[in-house]
Amino acid sequence: MKKYKDGSFKGIGIGYAGEIEALVTVLHGKIHSIEFLSHNETPVISEPAFNLVPAEIIEKNTIMVPNVKGCSMSSRGIKEAVMNALVLSGEDKDTLIKEVKGAENLDKIFVTKNKFKPSENFDIVIVGGGGAGLSAAISASNLGAKVVLLEKMAAVGGNTLVSMGGINIPGSDAQKAKKIEDNSELYYNDALVGGDGENNKELFKILSENALDTYKWLKEEVGVEFKKDELIHFGGHTVPRAAVFKGKYAVELISKLRKKAENLGVEIRTGVEAKEIITKDNEVIGICAVSEGKTVEFFGSRGVIFATGGFSGNIEMRKKYNPELDERYKTTNQSGITGDGHLMCEKIGVDFVHMSYIQTFPIANPLTGALSHVGGSRFDGAILVNRSGKRFVEELERRDVVSQAILAQNGGVGYLVWAQEVEAVANRTTENKAEVNSLKRADLFIEGSIEECSKKLDINLDTLKETINTYNSSVENGKDQEFNRRGNLVKIEKGPFYIQTVAPAVHHTMGGIRINSRNEVLDIEGNIIKGLYAAGEIVGGIHGTNRLGGNAITDILVFGKRAGEKIMK
Template structure:
């Protein structure tokens, strides 16, 4: 078995006590038990089979947990519970809420099966983290971070003949890439050609520079745009990522539709394929392994010191280290340090692992940082959880934003930062996304993201009604004002021009029911600042020149997006520069 497989399956707990003396019968009562609790995204329901007094099987009946993240925690913990016949299991790093939800459900389940509170509380358990087998390893290339950029760099290096290790502090792979919508901007894709869309590298470059207020590094932006087609083709042909053939999305700030969207409209589609490719190539992924220090000798980065299973493990990198640790969107203290405007009042779309670890490690070896104060918020997120609403991608199909008073207030197809600031200026610092059957039939967001749709309705964050008036009343919006606003908007569609807010992107009427109104608010989403790199992804030193054998790709890098990242550019960024980093590290 590959090390990758062993460590993936090793989130198990060796228990010092099992259910052998529950209640007065000495066994749990046989039967099938169904229990629910609230996880990260919504209700989680598990069905547990107890046979011969032991936990024989656990199945997920209902789940809104994120694929590959929360759901990975659910699957692995359930497996651990069955294999050890105990509910005393450890949480999966990076998925605490989902892990605790499983434990709550199982506690109620065994109570129903006859276990007393005293019995449950008295069961001691020894947590065994998935530890590396040795305290020192040697590879050609060590990649820190198993998100989209890190996995891409690892695959590229491995295909180039290198031995590669990937260090991931979470118990799962995917990073923020996994919880994104997965769309990547491509100038000149086959999908654009198929849909008659004219585009160019120059146009893509200009849109990106303009979107970042020309604070971006034009060299890096040009590299991203020129290599976008190759990155997309690589994902499609080499990695096997399936893309929606009927959809080319136009995110805010782009002059034409150019985003290729993976099937399912989820970054998990991409990261799942990347992980499978790593497994096929025999790349070693060390989960629950937190890199804490870059090792350096005579101004050359030689490896990584990491923590795994309670011990220090060193990873020697004979050719180079690739930093792909992501940004710091979930680190409130770090956000405030560089931009006090983004404090704890903001929830985040980022996974909790987005703490800026790689930036701190790089800084400790003399890396230059750029654009650290540029922090982006995403405009249409769940007000209760902070996570991105993908049902709200109806905005890209023509849905409009109104405030509680029923009035539009911004160009819905504009830049994320502009829309977010406009929403925060409204009553209750939230907005209401409004659309009807014309827009729904075009994008089918409630179908593509059916689980989220049902969860939003269950938590009263989205209402559906046959008439606009009924929808407005259910959402708590001024119905008369909204009716007048939508009537005016529909007249703009007839005239093919929005004189009020100069709406860009899709322009469709909202006239036929059913109607949908979703409550949204901004959350921190992307940190544009990070380590400075050159065209070869070599990390730059504060004293000038490159730090030898240290490369970086993904959100840990600054300078590419300027003040504001345009939607769809993150995935293009991580694939383009991840491939470059993996290739350049081979050359050292």
């Protein structure tokens, strides 16, 4: 067995969200312990990597261990941190780099050492552990059901977990605190304008009328906490409407939903991938799944709820329904969001609606597609300019409008520009330090004087200065002369300035499987498929041509909770 030099050594590696610092202790020549001193990896998603990778390194006494399925970037960051610590202990760096690279070819570590029987019986089988699946599990379980939830990734959360955490609620505490008048009709009307009137009106009515009750359910029964005074004014809404979960992203939401589900006795099985729907006499009775290479069947006496999210990450499906959105587009989505549920449902004759309506998010990383959280400065007052230094669109316009406007600019990119007045609204750069650092490393984010920023990004300085001066005069006059920007106008005057390069990426699929108002899935002739229910982004039609920001989280929670209730009635 390999012997290392005894002692404690610190090392830094780069994970998904920036630096991971580890303290590695070697005792009697063997790696004895690995302690993490700091990191910004996303809670819940990265948990399996932090639990399994160090344990594997210690057990095998080498950094040549595989990544955890679904947490590859965090796994690599952990190994790199341990590697750099071992280099400080005197190990040869080139040899260790070879070991880390060699580990990429090993089979991934699976999350759980699942010990399944070949078939198991429950009342309800839920497929997908995002916000919709977890809400359905809680509401069904509350009504006495024995529930199993299957999640193919290492951890639950899906896109819900990495969302910006904005949920539209007319009448939330934050709206009341800010004395904003709002109601479900105003909300309904905004969504219909946003979706060009093509929304399934019956379903959106249910959504808008149940948003406030679902918010109360989250607070009172699930224990979810919200930021007290913060609202996001997403594009297309007449008033600031999105309440924001406490903390980062939707970690608060998913952690509390998971905890509540576990307390109720829901069996959450991670690392289990649903592959096929089992039917008997035209009724859905279960799911055939695969875990660690083994086939397992899960039967639900009341049926199956599909909550597998959208298909933004499935390029073939995107091209089939909207050929424009091919390989050139990156996606903001989690790697597990690949339309599996749609494909399984298609095989048993489920009907689909609005499949060509696919949304791009305007403010993403042009290299990776990751949605930019620091770029949320757009909602606080940042302006968008092109390489000539000119504004070209109202920044709070609908996502499709802003995305297309950016793609039409030189290089297919836009530049968000803001300064300390805007920064003071929501502290985007301090709240998202890890993202800022990684954007800086890729030269996509520049901080400094307006001259420094524009020079580094090759933006026309004179025009940019003129644009900012005109905009600041508009702020003083209380009206944006150029683009009639809605929301609060905030000056861009006090340095340091920030300029960030952005491009659109595929973000949300409005199309999906057709359901009725009881969450029952319909076939191509409009008949109910017995035993099959669906909720969340997998469902099509609710948002029409274009989903407004903050409407998805409301949708998945209202209809997730509802699916769990309806399957029990």
